Every structure is written in structure tokens, then in C-alpha cells.
Amino acid sequence: MKHNTPVTDREVLMKDNTILVTKTDLKGKITFANDDFIEISGFTAEELIGSDHNIVRHPDMPVEAFADLWATINQGKPWRQLVKNRTKAGDYYWVEANVTPIYKNNNIEGFLSVRYSPSRDEIRCSEQFYDQLRNHKATIRPSGFFEKINFIKRLSVKNKLIISSLFFLVPALLAILWVVKEKNMIIEFAQQEVLGTEYHIAFTGLLLHIGDYSGISNQNIKIDTSAVEQIRHIIDADITVLDSLDTKYGEILKTSQAWRAIKQNWVTLSTENTTLLTAEDIYQKQSKFIESLYTFIGELNDHSNLILDPDLDSYWLMDMNSIKLPELVERLVFLRSYLALNYNSQLLTEKQKIDLMVKYQLAQTLFDKATESAAKATHYNDTVAAAVSVKRASFESVVQQYLKDIRSNLIEGESTASSSEQYFNAGTKAIQSVENLYIVGENSLKQLLENRIHKVEQEKWELLAIVFTLLFCNYSA
Structure with missing residues (x-):
């Protein structure tokens, strides 16, 4: 050894x-x-x-x-x-x-x-x-087991029957109780996943609205300042909802400390005097804050079992919703914000093209991975396939077209036919298609987990009923 x-x-x-x-x-x-x-x-x-x-x-x-x-x-x-x-x-x-x-x-x-x-x-x-x-x-x-129980030969027939029944009854009871323990662990595991799913849905809403805030607050897009204020109010409402969720689940999911830091960083970002900052400075600050949101999602996934699920009917759905789609949204937000900052219906410089190519390739890679996870999620679960098929098809079509236009027109070609606002709107549409698939997928996941808990609880109580029946029968005998 x-x-x-x-x-x-x-x-x-x-x-x-x-x-x-x-x-x-x-x-x-x-x-x-x-x-x-x-x-x-x-x-x-x-x-x-x-x-x-x-x-x-x-x-x-x-x-x-x-x-x-x-x-x-x-x-x-x-x-x-x-x-x-x-x-x-x-x-x-x-x-x-x-x-x-x-x-x-x-x-x-x-x-x-x-x-x-x-x-x-x-x-x-x-x-x-x-x-x-x-x-x-x-x-x-x-x-030497049988040598140790030779005393049974000296017992009466009645006592022999009692002991014989115990030899069968006790192991059966222990086996059933062990299975019940396993059922309880499955239930607790799935309940943790349900809590994580509920938190995940609310937090992803905040993440998407922060991405919108980053895009429309950029100087190269001429939008009324009231739009920026409106999105700030939406974000404040998201934070209120998440405060309530963190109060209920923060200790269980170990999110409270990180959530307080995110709130403080948002206050700093949204109230900072930007008149002395360049557009690039603002973009970098917003990008750093958005990255911290995705770090939070990773920690939330870890603490809520959303990346550990061993069942194939839910594993790939969790992989799609908890990992691949949020990562893709992050890259699409960065891609949209970068174009809003640097593209103004003029040809990009060589350096800008290289930067854009890197961001495009990251988004394309994550799109391919998200598409693969979506395909496997629907392959292993017919109910999920029926629920997400329409949103999945729209997601694949819209995002693929957005990335194709960027590659063809701005990276490989030199077309200036589309304005900055048009690329921004196309990016928003792509992000929205991801969000639509995410919402349907997350609701399907929550329903799947709740059904699993109900089924396992039912199995547990059936096993306990068997235990009580065996004990009653033995006692009556």
C-alpha cells in the first residue's frame, strides 16, 4: 500500500x-x-x-x-x-x-x-x-459468526422464532432508516438549490440592469439623461428586493458580506462626480464593478449547490443557467459598451479592431458553450425542452446574427453603414434574448427541483410507514 x-x-x-x-x-x-x-x-x-x-x-x-x-x-x-x-x-x-x-x-x-x-x-x-x-x-x-450463535440451539421454538424474526427485522429497519437518511440529504441538497435559484433570478435582474446603465450612460450615445435616472430607480428597486432575499437566505447561502460590499460599491459608482473623468475611465470603473457581480454569482453557485447537482435532468440546465448564460451576458455587455464608447459611425483604428476582436472572440466562445449546454439541457429533459424551445431558438438566432454583424462589418470589413445606436440596440436585443432564455430556464429549474423534493419526501414517508408497520407487526406478534 x-x-x-x-x-x-x-x-x-x-x-x-x-x-x-x-x-x-x-x-x-x-x-x-x-x-x-x-x-x-x-x-x-x-x-x-x-x-x-x-x-x-x-x-x-x-x-x-x-x-x-x-x-x-x-x-x-x-x-x-x-x-x-x-x-x-x-x-x-x-x-x-x-x-x-x-x-x-x-x-x-x-x-x-x-x-x-x-x-x-x-x-x-x-x-x-x-x-x-x-x-x-x-x-x-x-x-466465525455461526459458531458465536450456537446458543440458539438451546432456546425454545417460540424464542427461536422471535430471535429469527429479529435477525431479519433489525437489518431491514436499519437499511430503511439509512435510506431515509439519504432521502433527507437529497431533500436538503435540493432545498439549498431552490434557495439559490430564487436568489439567482433576482440577482441576474440586477446584473442586466447594471449592464443597461453602463451602456446608456456612455457619452457616444445621445440619450436623454432621464433614461439614466430611470434605470437608476430600477436598480434601486432591484437592490430592495435583494436586500429582502439576503435577509432571509444570506446566512444559509453565505452571501451577506459580499452583498453589502456590492451595495456600497454601487453607491460609490452611481454618485461619483464623473465630470473630471474620461469616457474610458468611466467605462473601466463600470467594467470592474460588473466583474464583481459575476464573481458574486460564482460564489452564490458554490454555496447553493447549483454546480454540484449529480442528476443529468437538471445538471445541464444548471450549467446553462447558473454558469454559461451569465458569463455570456457579461461578455455581451462588455462588447456593447465597448462599441458604444469607441464606435461612432467611423472606421475603427487598428488598436480598436484588435481590442474588439478579443472581446468578440470571448463572446463567440461563450455563445458556443451556452448553445451546447442548452442542447444538452433539452436532450436530457423533455419537459425542459418543451418549455425553452422557442426562447432557445430566438436566443441562438439573435445572438448569432449580432456577433456575425460585428465580425463581418467591423472586424473583417470596414462598413460604416450602421450607427453606434444601431449596434447598441442590436446588442441590447441580443442580451434580452439571453435574458428571456434564462428566465424560462430558471423557472423550469425551480419547478424541477420542487418536484424532486416532493417526490423524495413522498418516498421517505412511504419508507417510514413501512418501518412503523414492521414494528407494529412484530410487537403484536
Whole structure:
């Protein structure tokens, strides 16, 4: 067995409400690790991906435990056990490991490991058991069992029947209660996702309105100042809604501190005297603020499980709505604002063309990724496909045309037929098409998650009903 060094006596505790997730191939090489696993392990993603999973193995773990793991999962069965892992620095941390095979075309193609934080009592029991295992005082699969129950032969027929029923009843009850525990974890996980979805919808509205504010406040677009004031009032209304949501969910989603910073930065940006600033200075300040909004969305996704969902019917929908569409909107906002600042129905300079090309390529790349996620989201869920098909088609058509016009007319060609306002309006239309798809997708996601919670809760209560029935029948007997 691989012996990783150094080791220390320092324990690292898993953060509250975190789940450590990894995937491996059939040989145990890591193919995916989520951010929480990377953080607690102390290794970088580059060090983990492609390495054997035993890179985090602690020397205190007996070889028999991992032999049992591989024997179990290679048979296509799930494996659950407490495991002591080692960080890169040599510290240790305990996890409740749940390892299951990943199937493709009825064949095992790898393994998924999902880890939760165990209780201190579970850790103490595991430490004692593993110590006995290392000293050959215990085995993973107990032997000599039937020799230990020879006393049953001396019991009456009635007592034998009672004990026999208990041998079947107790494991059945424990198995059902374990499944109920798993159901509760699924429910809690999905409830966190629903909260994140609700927050996400409101925050994306703010993000889009900030993008509009950035575009129309640019000096090269001649719009009545009342339009700027109007969008400020809309943003203030968005902030009021988000204040209410953060009061309810901020502690759970760990957003309160970052949200307060965003509000303060908006006050600074919107009240700053810009008469002494150049248009480029204003653009850079607004761009920096918009980037902070997308950083916030990333943190919100992490804390609300919106990038961890293991079910394909919702995974790609979350990927589209929580990651790809917001990233695309960010690039379209920057592209629209850049043109509003630099293009005034005149040919662009070579430097401006290069800058525009970079922004265009980023937007085009994210558009391609968003389109791919949208296709997979509809492929794996017929209900989602029916709900988003119209908005998806409009989104792909409008955004593709907007980017095509920029490439053809401003980057590859030298056309000045369209005015700055026309490009701004076309960019606004493209962003609006993304927003329309996002709203339909987010509503579909919320409904999907609520249906999942309802279904799992129903399954949980059915299992508990079985438990009570078994107990009643045994008691009556």
C-alpha cells in the first residue's frame, strides 16, 4: 500500500454544508474534483487530475479497508465507510465516503465518490475499529459468526422464532432508516438549490440592469439623461428586493458580506462626480464593478449547490443557467459598451479592431458553450425542452446574427453603414434574448427541483410507514 508522507497530528475539519466530490476512472485515477475537495486536500487541481486517488490516502488507513472498497464497487455495488484522508501538508481529515459505480451502456466506466462530514461519535468508533483491524483483532467481513450463535440451539421454538424474526427485522429497519437518511440529504441538497435559484433570478435582474446603465450612460450615445435616472430607480428597486432575499437566505447561502460590499460599491459608482473623468475611465470603473457581480454569482453557485447537482435532468440546465448564460451576458455587455464608447459611425483604428476582436472572440466562445449546454439541457429533459424551445431558438438566432454583424462589418470589413445606436440596440436585443432564455430556464429549474423534493419526501414517508408497520407487526406478534 502507498505510504504518503509527511504526516502530522493536526486535524482539518470539513466546512459546514460542504460536500466533497471526485470521479475516477476504472483504475482509480482522478478525472474530476470539486472545489471543496481541492481546497481541503491542499493539492491543486492540476496535481489531482490524472493522479491515483491514493494521493490523499493516510497511512493510518488499513489496507483491508481499501481492499473491501474495490471488491465491493467492482461488483457494481455502492460502498460506504468512514475514511481518514491526508492533506498535502500532512494533516488529516475524516469523511463519510459514499462510492458508487458510474454506468454507461450497462458497463462500469468509472466511480463517483461523494463525501460528507461525519459526527465525532462516528469518528471515534471508526478509529477504534481501524486500530483493531491493524492489530488483527477485527476483520472487515466477520468470520466465525455461526459458531458465536450456537446458543440458539438451546432456546425454545417460540424464542427461536422471535430471535429469527429479529435477525431479519433489525437489518431491514436499519437499511430503511439509512435510506431515509439519504432521502433527507437529497431533500436538503435540493432545498439549498431552490434557495439559490430564487436568489439567482433576482440577482441576474440586477446584473442586466447594471449592464443597461453602463451602456446608456456612455457619452457616444445621445440619450436623454432621464433614461439614466430611470434605470437608476430600477436598480434601486432591484437592490430592495435583494436586500429582502439576503435577509432571509444570506446566512444559509453565505452571501451577506459580499452583498453589502456590492451595495456600497454601487453607491460609490452611481454618485461619483464623473465630470473630471474620461469616457474610458468611466467605462473601466463600470467594467470592474460588473466583474464583481459575476464573481458574486460564482460564489452564490458554490454555496447553493447549483454546480454540484449529480442528476443529468437538471445538471445541464444548471450549467446553462447558473454558469454559461451569465458569463455570456457579461461578455455581451462588455462588447456593447465597448462599441458604444469607441464606435461612432467611423472606421475603427487598428488598436480598436484588435481590442474588439478579443472581446468578440470571448463572446463567440461563450455563445458556443451556452448553445451546447442548452442542447444538452433539452436532450436530457423533455419537459425542459418543451418549455425553452422557442426562447432557445430566438436566443441562438439573435445572438448569432449580432456577433456575425460585428465580425463581418467591423472586424473583417470596414462598413460604416450602421450607427453606434444601431449596434447598441442590436446588442441590447441580443442580451434580452439571453435574458428571456434564462428566465424560462430558471423557472423550469425551480419547478424541477420542487418536484424532486416532493417526490423524495413522498418516498421517505412511504419508507417510514413501512418501518412503523414492521414494528407494529412484530410487537403484536
